[in-house]
Amino acid sequence: xxxxxxxxxxxxxxxxGGDAPISVQSMTTTYTRDVQATVAQIHRLEEVGCELVRVAxxxxxxxxxxxxxxxxxxLPLIADIHYNGxxxxxxxxxxxxxxxxxxxxxLGGREMFTSxxxxxxxxxxxxxxxxxxxxxxxxxxxxxMRKVALKMRDDGTLVRSDPAEERRREREQxxxxxxxxxxxxxxxxxxxxxxTYKVSLKSSNVLTAVAAYRQFAAACDVPLHLGITEAGTLxxxxxxxxxxxxxxxxxxxxxxxxxxxTAEPEEEIPVAYEILRALELRHRGVTFVSCPSCGRVEIDVxxxxxxxxxxxxxxxxxxxxxxxxxxVNGPGESRDADVGLAGGRxxxxxxxxxxxxxxxxxxxxxxxxxxxxxxxxxPAEALLVYPGDGSAGSVSLGRTRRSGxxxxxxxxxxxxxxxxxxGLRGVPLPLLSQREVS
Ligand code: SF4
Numbered sequence: 001x002x003x004x005x006x007x008x009x010x011x012x013x014x015x016x017g018g019d020a021p022i023s024v025q026s027m028t029t030t031y032t033r034d035v036q037a038t039v040a041q042i043h044r045l046e047e048v049g050c051e052l053v054r055v056a057x058x059x060x061x062x063x064x065x066x067x068x069x070x071x072x073x074x075l076p077l078i079a080d081i082h083y084n085g086x087x088x089x090x091x092x093x094x095x096x097x098x099x100x101x102x103x104x105x106x107l108g109g110r111e112m113f114t115s116x117x118x119x120x121x122x123x124x125x126x127x128x129x130x131x132x133x134x135x136x137x138x139x140x141x142x143x144x145m146r147k148v149a150l151k152m153r154d155d156g157t158l159v160r161s162d163p164a165e166e167r168r169r170e171r172e173q174x175x176x177x178x179x180x181x182x183x184x185x186x187x188x189x190x191x192x193x194x195x196t197y198k199v200s201l202k203s204s205n206v207l208t209a210v211a212a213y214r215q216f217a218a219a220c221d222v223p224l225h226l227g228i229t230e231a232g233t234l235x236x237x238x239x240x241x242x243x244x245x246x247x248x249x250x251x252x253x254x255x256x257x258x259x260x261x262t263a264e265p266e267e268e269i270p271v272a273y274e275i276l277r278a279l280e281l282r283h284r285g286v287t288f289v290s291c292p293s294c295g296r297v298e299i300d301v302x303x304x305x306x307x308x309x310x311x312x313x314x315x316x317x318x319x320x321x322x323x324x325x326x327x328v329n330g331p332g333e334s335r336d337a338d339v340g341l342a343g344g345r346x347x348x349x350x351x352x353x354x355x356x357x358x359x360x361x362x363x364x365x366x367x368x369x370x371x372x373x374x375x376x377x378x379p380a381e382a383l384l385v386y387p388g389d390g391s392a393g394s395v396s397l398g399r400t401r402r403s404g405x406x407x408x409x410x411x412x413x414x415x416x417x418x419x420x421x422x423g424l425r426g427v428p429l430p431l432l433s434q435r436e437v438s
Contacts, residue, residue, distance in 0.1 A: 001279065004252040006223045009196045011126050012076025012097035014051055016198055016255050017223030022281050023256040024272040025052035025225075026265040027080065032062035032069070039072045041265065046075055047314055048269045049284060052256065054078040054100060063087045066094035078128070085112035092119045100128040103185045105135050110188055117194045126196045128225055129189070131182045133174055133203035133212070175211045178203075182216055198222060198255065202229035206244040213248050223255040230260065237261040238271045245275050270313065286312045289322040289333050289340075297325035299343030304365055311370060315381050321373060322351075339372045341365060352376075 008018030016023060026045050030037040032055045042053050053075045057063045063079065070077050078098040079091035085106050088099045099120065103113050120127050152158055178201050189197055199222050201212040209228050217224060228244045231237035241259040248254050259268045259275070276282035290305035291297075305323040312321070322337035324330035327344060331351075334340020340351040348365055350357045352372050360368045367386075374386035 001250065001281065002252050004217055006221045006255060007195065009126050009198060009223055011052055011078065014076050016126075016225075020255070022249070022254060022276060023051045024049060024269060024276070024282075025054065025078075025256055025258045026050045026268045027054040027056070027258065027260075029265055032057055033059075033065045035065050035068045035072075038065070038069055042069070042073045042075060044266050045269065046073070048266050049273060049316060050075060050265075050269050052076045052078060052097075054080050054258075056080045057087050057091055058082075060087060060090065063090040063094065066091050066096050070095050083107050085116055088116045089119050092116075092123050092125065096125065098126040098128060100130055102130045102132060102135060103188070104131065104181060113185070113188055114192060117189055117192050120196070121192070121194050126198065127189075128198050128200060129182065129185045130200045130202065130225075131178050131185070131212075132229060133178055133201075133205070133208055134229070136174070136178055136181060171205070171208050171211065174203075174208060175215060178208075178212045179215045179219070182212075183219060186220065186222060198225050200225040200227055202227045204228065204230040206240050209244055210247050213253055214251065217251075217253045224253060226254040226257045227260055233262045234267060237263070241271065242275050242278075246279060249275075249279050249281060283318040284316050285318065286315055287318070287320040288312075289320065289324075289337060291324045291326075291329060291333075293325045296328060297343070298327075298345050299325055299341075299348055299362060299365065301325040301343065304341070304369070307366055308369055308373075311385055312373065314384050315377065317377050317381055319373065319376060321369075323369070338376055339369060341369050 003019075006017035008020060009016050014020075014023050028038050028041050028045075030041050032038055038055060045053055053073070055062075055066070055069065055077065057066070057079050066077065066079060076097040078100055079088065079094075079096045080100045081088040081091065082102060082105055085101070085108055088101055091099050099116065101113070101116060103109075106112050108115075117127065182199050182201055186197070186199065189195070199216065201209065201216055203209040203212065206228055213224060213226065216222075226245055226248055228237075228240050231240045237260060245254065245257060257272055257275075259271045261268050261271070270285075273282060273285055277285070277287055286309070288305070288309055291301060293301045301323055308321060308323060312319075319339070320337040322333040322340035324333050324341065325343045327342065330340075330342030330344075331349070334342040334349070334351040335354045337351065338353060342349045342351070347359055347361050349359050350368055350372055352375075357372060358368065370386040374382035377385060
């Protein structure tokens with residue numbers, strides 16, 4: 001995939017743009033003034049592969065905490081500032097690696113922008129110029145929308161225009177304004193001889209965001225931070241981000257990404273990497289292949305696959321793992337993976353690098369798969385996956401699809417007549433997903 005040619009900037013130790021890998025970032029959800037909680041969350045983010053972290057600074061006390069946070073973390077730290085530009089100046093004094101501002105809502109306008117850019121330049125750090133559809137000329141937008149909502153016929157009567165056409169024109173106008181504003185702010189920075197900045201053009205509407213990024217990307221070589229703002233909860237946010245990012249990244253647009261989710265920030269990182277892996281833009285961590293299971297399934301794919309995936313969450317080495325439910329597609333997918341499990345009746349075949357390694361009974365699936373995966377990883381990561389000392393909890397689920405069905409039948413038969421429950425899944429055993437992973 002050919003990347004758009006951009007200038008390269010540096011945010012702390014992480015290069016952004018040019019030929020740098022597309023970096024993954026997130027934002028903390030703690031109160032920034034709570035240094036201990038914020039540092040702890042940043043460490044958790046780092047463990048799962050976050051490469052840059054942003055923290056909100058709504059008040060002076062938050063900006064004042066930045067120095068203490070910075071001293072205790074490894075990731076480049078970005079201060080997120082709205083309205084009060086003095087907090088951006090304070091953040092720069094505290095030693096952050098970048099500040100994110102939205103010049104459109106900055107009190108003091110261009111004068112304050114100039115002060116922030118001058119301070120950033122003197123400190124040798126970057127800024128992000130953020131333009132957000134939600135905060136762009138709300139009043140002007142409303143007037144525009146009303147204008148296109150009504151059309152006058154030749155006889156002088158007013159009719160409502162086609163809603164789909166209205167939406168398209170509204171979007172076009174909004175995108176034009178977003179891009180014009182972004183380019184204007186870039187001009188302010190360039191007038192000061194400052195080029196160490198990136199831009200974001202966010203919208204919660206995927207089509208608006210995609211159109212704005214594409215239009216902006218065609219006009220300059222400024223690196224872009226991609227984000228679909230207020231994207232939603234785990235499912236809706238992941239889907240919206242994947243749809244938007246894949247279109248943009250497919251055009252070679254995007255130098256750093258954040259998947260915004262209404263969830264713990266640690267959950268944003270695997271989604272971001274999954275998107276980048278699917279597009280073959282980053283190869284970090286586990287590429288997971290598992291069948292959805294169906295009426296032919298011979299093993300409890302759902303439980304085994306989710307448990308394996310969870311135990312591999314902190315692995316950074318690129319590795320492909322397959323967990324397949326039966327012989328239809330199991331051997332093929334397992335052979336193509338670095339480690340694969342192809343389920344069969346009461347047993348399963350484990351593949352390693354395309355070769356059959358062993359046939360194991362259902363009760364040993366998890367343990368054997370984890371052992372094989374660990375054997376392909378560097379020692380530190382192998383210990384995370386299969387410590388072999390019980391510290392990651394039991395590795396034998398002790399559960400099979402058949403026993404699951406029987407459990408269900410037994411349980412149901414005490415309250416219902418037997419014979420009406422065939423095919424029900426079993427009662428889940430306590431899993432890592434339901435307790436803390438050490
Ligand atoms: Fe169904 Fe087998 Fe395909 Fe899994 S691999 S979806 S169990 S046919």
